[in-house]
Amino acid sequence: MINLDLQFSNILNKYKKIQDSLNEMGNSNAEELMKLNREYAELKPIVDKIEEYKKEKTEILNLNDLINDNDQEISKMAELELIQKKNLIKILENELLRLLIPKDINDSKNSILEIRAGTGGDEASLFASDLLSMYQKYADINSWKFEILSISETGLKGVKEVICNISGTNVFSKLKFESGVHRVQRVPATESSGRVHTSAATVAVLPEAEEIDVEINDKDLRIDVFRSSGPGGQSVNTTDSAVRITHLPTGIVVSQQDEKSQHKNKAKAMKILRSRLLDNEIQQKNKERSEQRRTQVGSGDRSERIRTYNFPQGRVSDHRINLTLYNLTEVLEGKIEELIKPLIAEEETKKLAEIKND
Secondary structure: OOOHHHHHHHHHHHHHHHHHHHHHHOOOOHHHHHHHHHHHHHHHHHHHHHHHHHHHHHHHHHHHHHHOOOOHHHHHHHHHHHHHHHHHHHHHHHHHHHHHOOOOOOOOOOEEEEEEEOOOHHHHHHHHHHHHHHHHHHHHHOOOEEEEEEEEEOOOOOEEEEEEEEEOOOHHHHHHHHOEEEEEEEOOOOOOOOOOEEEEEEEEEEEOOOOOOOOOOHHHEEEEEEOOEOHHHOEOOOOOOEEEEEEOOOOEEEEEOOOOOHHHHHHHHHHHHHHHHHHHHHHHHHHHHHHHOOOOOOOOOOOOEEEEEEOOOOEEEEOOOOEEEOOHHHHHOOOOHHHHHHHHHHHHHHHHHHHHHO
């Protein structure tokens, strides 16, 4: 079981050291000053809550003394107040435990979003296009920047594969639960008998990796250049501007041909490669962790079916938390907060259980 008093003591000591460092530093080291100010700001709400908790604990000790007072009226009042204080202490303990939940270091990062049509032929590619539109609208709602890095479309306004870059505030923290297989049940426009078909698309959300997050050695890369081609194999331009980068140790391959400049295509490909390598590392760590503890929201495995969009019934079901909503139209318009918030809450609850059992 977690030792709260020890945890609180460590946090208060750390907070005091940061305070002292900030008072002594002045403006001599801007980078270090920024780092300390950020740590100070992150700790302050926890420290304020600890101080409130300690104050209430002290009052409980005083009330325990008053219960033994010879004056029956004072003793009775102290008894009633003690019940209230003990209830408040339980609330404060839970609030503090939530504040102590380890933060995902990638939560504040931007994201690389990848959508691929799965089983279901043309209907799967149309569904992939619907998902792309849904995430674009969700990005607009959150005032995020949404950039399509590469896209492979079908002739029916469908999408075979699309890779996007989403940047803004806490993008990954909100989108990370979207990774997995999304399934759609509806009557395709081409279906004359009105039969419902089931199709799927795979979504991958990766934290955008900076150069400092992932070290890539040039000797580990094979870079091939080739002529860009459009639908049907037609030449897009006459120079070898398209780039294919293979990361030899992992076998990850990234191709880019949307830009006319080889340099720009290489830069985009490297951005995607870095994010895939970081995600590869995260998935490996999650796998190791989940073998020790089965307390996460889903397994994070992208082969896992996470959500079903049923058009005839107008419902959306998230299979990880047994949540069903009957607002499919609003969801496709980017209003997916009702799906995301319960997943975040579920993850917090599971992490809280881990902390209590440590």
